Amino acid sequence: MRKVEMSADSRETIPTVGAFGFYELQNLQNREAIPRVTREQIITEARSWIGTPYQHLARAKGVGVDCSQFVIAVATALGYVEPDFNIPVHAPRPHPRIFEELTRHLDEIPIGEAKPGDILIFCFNLRTRAPQHMAFVTDLGLCHVHPHTDIARVVEHRLDDYFRERIVSAWRFRGVED
Helix, strand or coil: CEEEEECCCCCCEEEECCHHHCECCCCCCCCCCCECEEHHHHHHHHHCCCCCEECCCCEECCCEECHHHHHHHHHHHCCCCCCCCCCCCCCCCCCHHHHHHHCCCEEEECHHHCCCCCEEEECCCCCCCCCCEEEEECCCCCEEEEEECCCCEEEEEECCHHHHCCEEEEEEECCEEC
């Protein structure tokens, strides 16, 4: 069990247990407190999912996950999202409710300013530019971790031209320390 420290004005912590994404909350009275995490903590948690098979709507480390649930699981482990947060059944693309919840904890940033630990949103239909995929930046915008459906597991790889031209937005967790 490890503790994620909350903002200085909170003095409360969120204990987390990594096995299969189950978490316990104890002594959390101020649910709006902003966690204090480093980029390294975000990347470490995201990378701990590498190898997890792709499974639509799943959120169990080592068992199955999709891109939306992957972002939610990392956000939960870091104390940004309540452990019981869930989204309704949706098509294989991020559900709008995910953005509603995460924007309570994220700030949109210029795409060119994305750093390790930030989240990139992609579209694969260049006409509509509708969000269809989410991933974490892991290497100054050149690598990311995501459940890649072509190889059906969470992977980390270079952010090539195909993905780069499909980035529609970039987001940063509030309270991230460099």
